[in-house]
Amino acid sequence: MSNQISAVAGAFLTLAVLALAVGMGARLVPYGTPLSPLARILDGLAPWFLGVGVVCALFALLFGSRLIGGLVLVVALIGGGAFLRHHLSQTLPTVVGEADLRILFFNVYHENIKDPAGVAALIDALDPDVAIFAEGSWLIPQYDEIASRFAFSSGLEGVEDGGLIMMAKTEPRRRWFLDLNPIWPHRYGVAEFDTPKGRFFVAGAHLVKPWFSGIAEEEIERVASQLDWFDAPAIVMGDFNAAPWSRGLSDVLAQSGFKAPRMPVPTWPESAGNFGIPIDHALVKGARLVSLEAVGEGLGSNHRGLLATVRIGE
Numbered sequence: 001m002s003n004q005i006s007a008v009a010g011a012f013l014t015l016a017v018l019a020l021a022v023g024m025g026a027r028l029v030p031y032g033t034p035l036s037p038l039a040r041i042l043d044g045l046a047p048w049f050l051g052v053g054v055v056c057a058l059f060a061l062l063f064g065s066r067l068i069g070g071l072v073l074v075v076a077l078i079g080g081g082a083f084l085r086h087h088l089s090q091t092l093p094t095v096v097g098e099a100d101l102r103i104l105f106f107n108v109y110h111e112n113i114k115d116p117a118g119v120a121a122l123i124d125a126l127d128p129d130v131a132i133f134a135e136g137s138w139l140i141p142q143y144d145e146i147a148s149r150f151a152f153s154s155g156l157e158g159v160e161d162g163g164l165i166m167m168a169k170t171e172p173r174r175r176w177f178l179d180l181n182p183i184w185p186h187r188y189g190v191a192e193f194d195t196p197k198g199r200f201f202v203a204g205a206h207l208v209k210p211w212f213s214g215i216a217e218e219e220i221e222r223v224a225s226q227l228d229w230f231d232a233p234a235i236v237m238g239d240f241n242a243a244p245w246s247r248g249l250s251d252v253l254a255q256s257g258f259k260a261p262r263m264p265v266p267t268w269p270e271s272a273g274n275f276g277i278p279i280d281h282a283l284v285k286g287a288r289l290v291s292l293e294a295v296g297e298g299l300g301s302n303h304r305g306l307l308a309t310v311r312i313g314e
Helices: 002-028 036-062 066-089 117-126 136-147 216-229 247-256 270-275
Strands: 101-107 130-134 165-168 174-178 188-195 198-206 234-239 280-285 287-295 305-312
Touching: 002 036, 002 066, 002 247, 036 066, 036 247, 101 117, 101 198, 101 234, 101 280, 117 136, 130 136, 130 188, 130 198, 130 234, 136 165, 165 188, 165 198, 188 216, 198 216, 216 247, 234 305, 247 280, 280 287, 280 305
Parallel strands: 101 130, 198 234
Antiparallel strands: 101 305, 130 165, 174 188, 188 198, 234 280, 287 305
């Protein structure tokens, strides 16, 4: 019996070490290496791997592996603490008070098979000041109907290739779009608005999956440099295809000074609800989130959308 117990303890120790190696090590793998595509898939799951490492180390302790199990548990707790400290340094909690703007981001999914008329109803219900849609080709049949709710719309350029659509209740003082990569154009857009509190930038972004080596790392550098350029308070909302603690998005936050929400909202897959992965985000600089909530469930997208209420100013 003791041999069986030792074997169980050994199995839990093996699982703990493997989980911790992934949870702590995946984000350390740089882009441009043979392991980077796999690492970019795994680093977004770091909290789950760290949690599994802690649980397996505890079970190893319970099954008698006191010395090695205890050491692995200490390592797991240190890794979890380091992860939490890093997350806290790159995020901000929501604040209490009045909001200045309501901004919607929704990746509506270009292969959506549902009637897009539901998006117009969503706009009516949420009443956003700015709306940003990714993979907007699905909206083309309802484009005029949806655009009629706003004073400004960016049009349909690039939409057939998965580009962004931006709409707003007021005309921006200027706006522009950039291509983040040579294959899928029109996936980064900016509108600058005059507000009672001064100029404010709203940006939309849709990045490729981070394991697309040769493209993803160039997008990360380009987005980080674009966000670092803003000379007034700003928010960028978009589908980054990565969790905020992943290497790519963490690099964007570090280089640009933007902050992610302290409590990220799971958005993918839509069917998982609050048990999904947060890959769509609202990042702020010189502004604070008053609230961030998931919207758009049941409209046929594989993403949940995000509605951010924003207060301009720190």
